[in-house]
Amino acid sequence: xxxxxxNFSYIDRDTQEEIFVGVPEQASTxxxxxxxxxxxxxxxxxxxxxxxLSLFKLESQCMAGNGRLEKPA
Numbered sequence: 793x794x795x796x797x798x799n800f801s802y803i804d805r806d807t808q809e810e811i812f813v814g815v816p817e818q819a820s821t822x823x824x825x826x827x828x829x830x831x832x833x834x835x836x837x838x839x840x841x842x843x844x845l846s847l848f849k850l851e852s853q854c855m856a857g858n859g860r861l862e863k864p865a
Contacts, residue, residue: 836850
């Protein structure tokens with residue numbers, strides 16, 4: 793997400809047109825990708841103490857275990 797507000801571009805000398813270049817970290821042109829995400833992804837919005845909105849992307853994974861629930865010490 794740290795790359796969302798970064799735009800890489802250059803000016804074509806012949807046409808003076810600004811051309812934007814994407815980066816691999818910026819998989820989408822929107823903050824929340826269009827379409828259906830893989831299972832395990834949830835987007836949520838929350839206000840902080842100063843009433844600013846923040847977007848969070850929560851990711852979860854299912855991992856193989858040993859069949860026992862262990863309580864941390």
